[in-house]
Amino acid sequence: MPGLYKVAAQAKNGIIVESLADKKRFSVSATSKVSSLDDISMFTTGDDKPVAEIMKNIHDKEKGGAAIDSKADDKAIVAYFAEILPEYDKERVYVSNMRKLFNWYNALQSTGNLKMKEEQASAEETAKPKVAEEKAKKTAAKTAKPKDTGKGTKTSAGVKKTAGVRKTGTA
Numbered sequence: 001m002p003g004l005y006k007v008a009a010q011a012k013n014g015i016i017v018e019s020l021a022d023k024k025r026f027s028v029s030a031t032s033k034v035s036s037l038d039d040i041s042m043f044t045t046g047d048d049k050p051v052a053e054i055m056k057n058i059h060d061k062e063k064g065g066a067a068i069d070s071k072a073d074d075k076a077i078v079a080y081f082a083e084i085l086p087e088y089d090k091e092r093v094y095v096s097n098m099r100k101l102f103n104w105y106n107a108l109q110s111t112g113n114l115k116m117k118e119e120q121a122s123a124e125e126t127a128k129p130k131v132a133e134e135k136a137k138k139t140a141a142k143t144a145k146p147k148d149t150g151k152g153t154k155t156s157a158g159v160k161k162t163a164g165v166r167k168t169g170t171a
Helices: 051-062 074-084 095-111 117-143
Strands: 005-011 014-019 025-029
Touching (some): 051 074, 051 095, 074 095
Antiparallel strands (some): 005 014
16 A cells, blocks of 8 residues: 555554544555565665655755655756765666655655654753653552452462452362
8 A cells, every 4th residue: 555654553554544634543464565664765876765865854954844846857856866865776766765764864854743853862861860760659559568468369460350259160
């Protein structure tokens, strides 16, 4: 299925994704081909460049704004892409690949799902003290002894065992 989707949850035999365009959720089976944006890269004259780095270059150039329209003229698309990634392989990167990249960037930017690594890192740094406090509270709660109610004993799996009560059948 074409388009951009956000992974919402793990399903029994696949994943549940949410469309960025209309926020509809549906299941994708494990046999379907799904590619993460982190796994996609573009050919350059040296090492391949991940799409995330190219999108960061677009974000820096446009100062967080939208990129060129993906339906623009071929010459304009190529010129814009050459400004962003001058070392791209001119024989293996086609105009259709450039259009798809700009389409993805504009879709992520318009829905507010475009997060640059620097912004994520600063948000994580401010959240680290809170996370450390929460972990300390959780470990303190786990180490506290549970109250003994006298109704039964707990097994290693956490299921209460009741003594002397038959659950099914007749005696």
